Structures are given as C-alpha cells and as structure tokens.
Amino acid sequence: MEGLKECIARPEAAPAPEPGALDEALARYGWCMPLRLLRARTTGVEDPLWRALAPWRAASSLCQQQPAAADFTAFSSDDLIERFLREEDLRIVAQEGDASDDDVVMEARLDDDDRLVSEELAAIYLAQGLRSEAAAIYRELSLRNPEKSVYFAELIAQVENK
Structure with missing residues (x-):
C-alpha cells in the first residue's frame, strides 16, 4: 500500500504499480477515487465509476499533466513583462503638454510664515531650559490643533509656572 500512496502523491516520480x-487495493478501498484514477492511468482503461461521478465532482489534479520545468524557465522576467504589455497594451505614456516640470516638487518649500513646530521640539527646548520658546511652540500647536487646545493650555501653564 505504501507504493500506491507514493504513486498517488507523486505519479511522475514513483514507479508504475502492478495492476494486481x-x-x-480497490477491492479493499473501493471508495478511493485516486486509486481508481491511478488504475485507469496505468491500464489505459477508463473506470466506469470514475466516469459516472466525474460530472458531480471537481476536476482532479491527478488528471492534469505535470508541467515541465523548462516551461517555467523559458522566458526571463523581462520577456514576460514585454509579452504582457504587447498583449494588453497597458503602457502609460505621457503626452505632450500633459505635465510640466514645475508640477513635480522634490523638496519642501517653506515660507517665513511656516515654522516647524512639534511637541518633540518643545521638549527639546524645555530640556535646554528655553521655556519661552517651548511655550511659543505649544501656543502654535494649540492654534494648529484646536481639538487639543486644552491639552496644550495645560502644557503652557506647566512651562510658565516652573
């Protein structure tokens, strides 16, 4: 029975089992459809029970032919991409006048009005003893985040009272 298990699991690698x-095995395990399929494959005679049940069951992977390894290595990844693009024509090509170089921003542009503020910067100012700068940062954060204004008001009070 072990040899039959190997034939069912890897039919391309295992030696063909004896029809007897x-x-x-089928006399003992008549319900085992992979055994019936293996017998049909070995003898070349289609099993009547397999044929009768075939329309009501999903296609078995045992019926499919094993792909050759050369099929997977025949094309490089560039060949596959090019073939896909030829078949589907999914290239994205910019047309004249669609976009200019001015639309692409590679660096942040800050005006004098745009100050960099964060809670971390305020904590750094506090660690350095710069309480007025930390309070100014918290005030700016309070204006930018009105939903957290109570939180920042408490922080400002703590900074000014120390």
Whole structure:
C-alpha cells in the first residue's frame, strides 16, 4: 500500500504499480477515487465509476499533466513583462503638454510664515531650559490643533509656572 500512496502523491516520480496491486487495493478501498484514477492511468482503461461521478465532482489534479520545468524557465522576467504589455497594451505614456516640470516638487518649500513646530521640539527646548520658546511652540500647536487646545493650555501653564 505504501507504493500506491507514493504513486498517488507523486505519479511522475514513483514507479508504475502492478495492476494486481491496484485491483487488490480497490477491492479493499473501493471508495478511493485516486486509486481508481491511478488504475485507469496505468491500464489505459477508463473506470466506469470514475466516469459516472466525474460530472458531480471537481476536476482532479491527478488528471492534469505535470508541467515541465523548462516551461517555467523559458522566458526571463523581462520577456514576460514585454509579452504582457504587447498583449494588453497597458503602457502609460505621457503626452505632450500633459505635465510640466514645475508640477513635480522634490523638496519642501517653506515660507517665513511656516515654522516647524512639534511637541518633540518643545521638549527639546524645555530640556535646554528655553521655556519661552517651548511655550511659543505649544501656543502654535494649540492654534494648529484646536481639538487639543486644552491639552496644550495645560502644557503652557506647566512651562510658565516652573
């Protein structure tokens, strides 16, 4: 039975089983459809029970032919991409006048009005003893985040009272 398990699991690698062994296994395990398929593949005679049940069951992977390894290595990844693009024509090509170089911003542009403020910067100012700068940062954060104004008001009070 071990040899039959190997034939069912890897039919391309295992040696073909004896037809008598298959018949004996089917007499004992008549419900085992992979055994019936293996017997049909080995003898070349289609199993009547397999044929009768085939329309009501999903296609078995045992019926499919194993792909050759050369099929997977025949094309490089560039060949596959080019073939896909030829078949589907999914290239994205910019047309004249669609976009200019001015639309692409590679660096942040800060005006004099745009100050960099964060709670971390305020904490750094506090660690350095710069309380007025930290309070100014918290005030700016309070204006930018009105939903957290109570939180920042408490922080400002703590900074000014120390």
